[in-house]
Amino acid sequence: MFYNDKKVSIAVVRRLPRYYRYLGELLKNDVTRISSKELSERMGVTASQIRQDLNCFGGFGQQGYGYNVEYLYKEIGNILGLYNGYTTIIIGAGNLGRALANHSSFEKRGFRLIGIFDINRDLVGEEIRGIKIRHMDELEDFFKENRVDIGILSIPKEGVAEVSQRLVNLGIKGLWNFSYADLNLEGDVEIENVHLSDSLMTLSYKITQHKRW
Amino acid sequence: MFYNDKKVSIAVVRRLPRYYRYLGELLKNDVTRISSKELSERMGVTASQIRQDLNCFGGFGQQGYGYNVEYLYKEIGNILGLYNGYTTIIIGAGNLGRALANHSSFEKRGFRLIGIFDINRDLVGEEIRGIKIRHMDELEDFFKENRVDIGILSIPKEGVAEVSQRLVNLGIKGLWNFSYADLNLEGDVEIENVHLSDSLMTLSYKITQHKRW
DNA sequence: TAGATTGTTAATCGATTAACAATC
DNA sequence: TAGATTGTTAATCGATTAACAATC
Structure with missing residues (x-):
């Protein structure tokens, strides 16, 4: 069948x-x-x-x-594709990016973090779980040497349009977007948004409309 | 009307x-x-x-x-209840809890972080954005002195059943649950789950089933 | 007034649930 | 074999879209 x-x-x-x-x-x-x-x-x-x-x-x-x-x-x-050995990179080594990098449960599901990138040169060279932070300028070179399947976007919404388009041009397959903007991209890429603020506001709504109070 | x-x-x-x-x-x-x-x-x-x-x-x-x-x-x-001045506390000052504590956009939406709790005594006293980390033992006392509307659960799934029930018993209105378990609680509380792994697996599915590849 | 656009009802579409024949 | 439970079709339910009268 x-x-x-x-x-x-x-x-x-x-x-x-x-x-x-x-x-x-x-x-x-x-x-x-x-x-x-x-x-x-x-x-x-x-x-x-x-x-x-x-x-x-x-x-x-x-x-x-x-x-x-x-x-x-x-x-x-x-x-779900969990046995395909998908590789991920994190864009943005701020608080959220670091938390995601340290979140071991993704590895348990078969996803392999292979790179972390940031625009802040002060962070470059620092290591998180054995993966060193690279500068965004190294992105293109990194793609020449590695197969990168998923980009994890933990950057402020201001930069996300440019960066995500760059990743798509480099042939990335999927974007896991934590920035508070809707991606609208030219090209063939799968997108999954995690809008934390939206989720919190939904909870706020539920509380507000709750009958008991 | x-x-x-x-x-x-x-x-x-x-x-x-x-x-x-x-x-x-x-x-x-x-x-x-x-x-x-x-x-x-x-x-x-x-x-x-x-x-x-x-x-x-x-x-x-x-x-x-x-x-x-x-x-x-x-x-x-x-x-959405954004003008109700809902207060939040974070349970679990690990990587994710810290990232959420530093995430200023929630304040922008009218949510006020008033407490951070952890079971690790080594963290107690440390401050994040001016809010000091308290030990979980202080939870009950804290509720006596403060109105707490929302509990943000950024702890491993092992402890979440006990902790969340404790929060419900203390009268919390909503739980924003980041732990990888479904909450099943006695009592009147609104729940919003953020299962990051589920989201990543959904993206993985989309990539896997994509026609182009 | 004439044009624009809402609020709302009706039609369509899709997702969930129920039912049951097929079959292990 | 008899009982259990699936795979699948049919019925129901709910959500989305279309249409249009009301009205600013």
């Missing part, structure tokens, strides 16, 4: 990492099989949704049995 | 901060009025969606004229 023709909605995709996380926990607890019903109860979603979601990518289960936890875990990891 | 009876969907709410951001930019550029059509073109959404979204909360526009930028900006800010 071929599933690559169906267009999978972003809503489904955004649920995959959560399935992956729960399956990882089950695996850690030596659970070998699970039904969509039991998983749905643990996760607080419907069993129907789980089966629909998974069937966007293939028939991973077995009637009367359920799903093999390890197999499903690996399949979802594969769908 | 009263709009407080309509249940506003989370999809609408999550778009409000983005409207707020664009309106803020317009205001900065001295634009005094804007139509849903023009705003829709700038933002890359439909004019219909903008009008529908806004009308969940009230009729902020005027036929034949459009929307007054400053008025709409302030109204949305008010809906």
